[in-house]
Amino acid sequence: MVSGATSLNLVRDELFTTMEEAESSLEQFIADRHNGSLLQQAVENLQQVRGTLNLIELAGAELLAQEVLDQATDIPAGAGEERDAQLSALSNALHVLRRYLENVEANRQELPELLLPAINDLRQAGGQQGLPESFFFSVRLDHERPRSAPAALDAAAKTAEGRRLRHMYQVGLLGFIREQNAQASLKLMGRALSRLDNLFANEPRGRLCWIGAAALEAQVDGQLLPRRSRKQLFSRLDRELKQMLGNGQYEAPRSLLKELLYLVALADSRGPQALALSEVFALTPMPFTDHMLEAEYQRLAGPGQAVMRSLSAAIREELTSVKDMLDLIERGTVQADSLSNLHALLGKLSKTLGMVGLSSAGNALAAQLQTVASWSEEQAPDSAQLNSLADAVLYVEGMVASLESGERREPRPAQAQPVSDAESFALHQLNEARIVVVDEAQAGLALAKRAITAYLESGGERMHLSNVPFSLQAVRGGLWFLEQERAALLVGACADYIQKQMFEAPQMPSEQMLETLADALSSLEYYLEAGAVMRPETKPSVLDLAAESVRALGMPLVA
Structure with a gap:
């Protein structure tokens, strides 16, 4: 029997027609929730969809169809607002299922993992636990691991x-x-x-x-x-x-x-x-x-390319109308009706852009509404106001062009603080100095970790440690400069341990103690990598962790 993606074309027309009928019945029920016959019709169509997918053995699609059917069956006639999330998840799941089947038909490739987000949205809306990412993944779990020597601790x-x-x-x-x-x-x-x-x-x-x-x-x-x-x-x-x-x-x-x-x-x-x-x-x-x-x-769940192209074209038409109005205003042809229409059109465009995910573009137009509302036949806008609105329109045009390509990433506008040039330069220089110090501190810790690894692998060859205490003391000084006294104290304790217990001691420490030292250095390295010294609100727990490791080394923590 032919099954899966290769047999989809045999039932395609009937399957898609039935799905469209189910979607239509569900949409009508959402608008008229007391009409139980609409919901029943949707359920019957969904049963047929599920049966067809079972017949051609499209397992992932069948599972999603089964979840849709279960959720639809659970919804009563006259469902109130408490069922809105469930109905929304149903509509989205049907949309995803149809797009997925179109994709399978076009590419002859099944990828059931793509359906898990829609399945889990449905299950969550229905108060059920989601399926794991590994649901469609198979592996034997009874394989034995290779044996190795454990740490010699009680x-x-x-x-x-x-x-x-x-x-x-x-x-x-x-x-x-x-x-x-x-x-x-x-x-x-x-x-x-x-x-x-x-x-x-x-x-x-x-x-x-x-x-x-x-x-x-x-x-x-x-x-x-x-x-x-x-x-x-x-x-x-x-x-x-x-x-x-x-x-x-x-x-x-x-x-x-x-x-x-x-x-x-x-x-x-x-x-x-x-x-x-x-x-x-x-x-x-x-x-x-x-x-x-x-x-x-994202491609499956979002609107199709044709829809986005149509939406983009409609927005561009309205932007053209805005530019035509601005051109008339600039020529001195100012009428109360045209100003009112401009204000209404900008407000409509702002909301539309927000709905399609272009929030910054929508905000750019919304920011102009108060200015446009102040314009009148008696008080015409000045050139600065017109230029500001024109700039906003050009920015929006650029963002709208991304709709057709499906790329809707927006730049985050920087919020500049009003400071003097001298103060700004000084802050910049200080920040640059802090960055350099942090980079040097990270390099010093990385050097220490590499040296300890080489020391361990060489069976205690001290030459690998010759520069480490000095490097760590330099890191300690840098942290004092950054007003990170506790971090500096911990780095200094690690430097003292390396100097006294490794470089000067006649016998190398146990592997367990060396690993504990590496834990302390790793915690301090994480503290620096996470930007802790640049943010005063950083949690002290990372340094608590480093302190635990230093105490496990037997080193005192005295300022």
């Missing part, structure tokens, strides 16, 4: 160290959720999980850290989008870490592991952890990327 020390590393993970998670330097936040989370993996290697509970660390590496390496579902996934991972640290027999939920493995497969990362994991689980690259999925879904 149970109590492991638990204490695990809690400190979970705190590190939480600091990075908070930054990721808030999208405050997401890449730096993800790297901090990844380091925490890698260290936890070292602690619990070869224990069943360490499996979560092993897979989670690779997923975070993939999230960074593949530049995956910071979707809400991924923020929820990594938040869930944090809750599981709490259980793992308190239960030596803990085993991670299979659904969580599958979600993490999906991110590794989606990113197709070349990172060492992701590559090793992909080999164990036989993960193959997806036929799509994260950014491709996002772009395709």
